[in-house]
Amino acid sequence: MLAAQLARHYPTVTLGTDALEAARILADARLPGLIVLDDHGQPYTVLPGSQVLRFIVPSYVQEDPALARAYDEASADSMCDELVARTVRDVLPKRVHLFDLPVVASDATSIEIAAVMAGQRSPIVAVMDGSRYVGAVVVSALLEHLLGAGSAS
């Protein structure tokens, strides 16, 4: 089976998407991260949920989580305020690694996708039909296919 057949819709945001909206999409979709498309609609990187948290939790609390005890629940409110009037571009780390979101062509085979995921330790690959982003393959879907292929033989 080829990437074009294994690819599914996966929530995306752009660099210009409101950061608070991106956090809501992450929460609603119950996903560990979102695919970020650049200004030309090309896969750019993954925005992990933990990166959103890095933006809203003060760095000294990240270094010593015991300090979080000094905050009450109401503080969660003002923490999320950090996301207001910010975009995904603001929230992403300054250095985006190109291998954060592997990309394969729509005619990549399942074993090629497995090799890319394995080599880059990625739970997701974006699938391109030429220069058009068409969806993503997640590792659980690929394993389902590989295991199914095995048991059917």
Next chain:
Amino acid sequence: MLAAQLARHYPTVTLGTDALEAARILADARLPGLIVLDDHGQPYTVLPGSQVLRFIVPSYVQEDPALARAYDEASADSMCDELVARTVRDVLPKRVHLFDLPVVASDATSIEIAAVMAGQRSPIVAVMDGSRYVGAVVVSALLEHLLGAGSAS
């Protein structure tokens, strides 16, 4: 809200779980990884789906995924054979990093959990009631809570 209230059931395997069964659980649960408990039922690490793929895809193909084109679909069958008669212990990397699976106490606050996830760039934390594993908090559930706390104020 405390970790005990935010924690949910999350699929776990043990070091002795059959590797093929672990792959099936990953596929069926549509998750990027599973929590691995040690022989004493304590959280040990996370088994990412990509690590399962690292075990079944030959390393020279991981280094050059274009070589995957030499394999046909039927080869997926024999690849998954690599998992037969192996355990999760066999499939895990030789060096397991202790921070791969952060752990918090059941009375940790939501902000403390956020600090741990942010500091360790983890999409998941295991929750312990004393020495008993009670479940996990994933980043999307934590964001849902933090955003809800914000909008309700």
